[in-house]
Amino acid sequence: MTRARLRTALAVALIVLGTPLLLAGAATAVYVGPDDTVEYARADVGGEGSVAATAVGLATVTGPVLHVSARMADDSDVFVGVGHRIHVDSYLDGVGQQAVTAADLRGEVTTSAEDGSPAPAAPPGDLDWWESSASGSGWRGVSFELTDEPVRVVVMSPSASGEPLDAELSLGIEVDGIFVTGVLVGVGGLLLIGAGVLLIWLRRRRRKRERALRAVPDKDEDEAPKPPPDEPGEPGEPGEQPEPAKEKVATVTPLPKRPLPERTPPPPAPAPPPKPSARIAVVLGLTGLVTACAQVPGEVDEGARDALIPAITSDRAEGFFEQYNEVVGAAATGAGDAPLADVEGGTLLATSQFAAEERQATGAAPEGLPSAVTPSVVLSPQVDEYPMWAVVTGQSSAGGAPSWFLLTREDAASPWLASLAVHPAEGTSVTAPLTADGAAVVADDDATRRGDEVLEALRAYGETGEEPEGIDLTFADGLTNLPAHGLQLGTAPPEFGTATRSCAVENAGQTHWLQTEYGAVALASISCTQSVTVNPGYSVVIEAAGLGTIPGGSQISQAEISQNATFILSVDTDGSATVIGQRMQPIGMTWSLP
Known part of the structure; x- marks a missing residue:
């Protein structure tokens, strides 16, 4: 195949390749639009x-x-x-x-x-x-x-x-840069078509010039000499015989050399096509340019879809405590419409509700408005299902040691609730839980088992008053009052009646332990109930100041008084433990008159 035919074939190929690109690019740009969305x-x-x-x-x-x-x-x-x-x-x-x-x-x-x-x-x-x-x-x-x-x-x-x-x-789907890509593809197709048309036009122009050169005659070419015309002879004498013609001898004279005619030089040969490596580089460059303009979708990592999520984020914790401070503050002054149940649950709600009942029964003013709490550390574990929980420490506006809150959420349709809260005395410190990649580390099975064993020992201590070994109760506060809470009947005669005391760990088996450098730490709560039954002929007279919701001076024959102690429990790997608590709080009282 001649070079001319190769150029023609290349031109046709460019046009054939560019036409669908032009149509596809234009259609994509028009259909998608500048917002890249369809x-x-x-x-x-x-x-x-x-x-x-x-x-x-x-x-x-x-x-x-x-x-x-x-x-x-x-x-x-x-x-x-x-x-x-x-x-x-x-x-x-x-x-x-x-x-x-x-x-x-x-x-x-x-x-x-x-x-x-x-x-x-x-x-x-x-x-x-x-x-x-x-x-x-x-x-x-x-x-x-x-x-x-x-x-x-x-x-x-x-x-x-x-x-x-x-x-x-x-x-609808939005692919970033697809509109620009469509425009570039259309422009690329248009350039290919233009290149093909240009090659055809140049080929036709070259052919016309070659035909014109072949039609021009050679001006320097000499013509062969023509012999002179014959001259008429003179009439001869009558009767004379013409003489025979003499033999002629031709003389050959060489013609002078003439220069070769000047001809128009042929056009220069076209540049050779680029090497395959160059063409590959150009194609890859154009491909990179186009793909850089449009976002290329990737494959879904199915393993990542099973990843855990934080139970609560810092932003959500801040939003919760903004609502918590507002609701609790309004409830303390009696000016709010939102119930405490919107922000509190479990033992914390029970103590708050009983405190409100006690104020209503006695007419006593609240000891003081609760201090606003600002969350400082969010200890949120990674979870894959409900219910969810997290421990949040916050600084009180009144100062002192940071308060600890256990936040729980039963399901996605329920709000976050503060279930437990401990406000340690100033000067106390708690071993900080460990974190990994910003998430709290849940304690392993061994640490959880040791912690539950210590909780059981503390529950028994609330019933019997026998202090367990290896547990530091220096800052336990209200926990140390559980063995003696309720009606003081030490001087009553044996025939007076019966008095029993039972204690239980709140949400036993569901204590949320976090790993520490030396073991584990958790917020926990123990409630104890004193049950008193007075025999006929006897009664218990309440002091004039009253006892919780029981009016002063009342003579009762039966009563059930429940108190609660909430605390932070740190358990080391050797089984030793430290309790940091707050004052004991009543959560329920029932009584009957003789």
């Missing part, structure tokens, strides 16, 4: 359930941004939120729902119905674990980057009324 699926979701939720496996790539929008068929308010799988699974546990399991690029959306209760236990807007959410009438949606984090999108009514869902769902 809707790829839309479907109606509804049924008997009041909730629609996407499955974790809906997204199979990482990198792009997924846009999920929804609107109600009757244009009423709709809630759309995205959250981690652990939270959403707990929130929708046992709730009837439409699960969106797949949505491909052809626009086909696959759903499956799951039976259950009509609605979740709490409206979605009251929860703090949504990564992004939106609510209102018309189209509402969320956008989030697809990563290895397993997230689910929830569509439901903001009121969680339980009415069957009838909504339209839209799914």
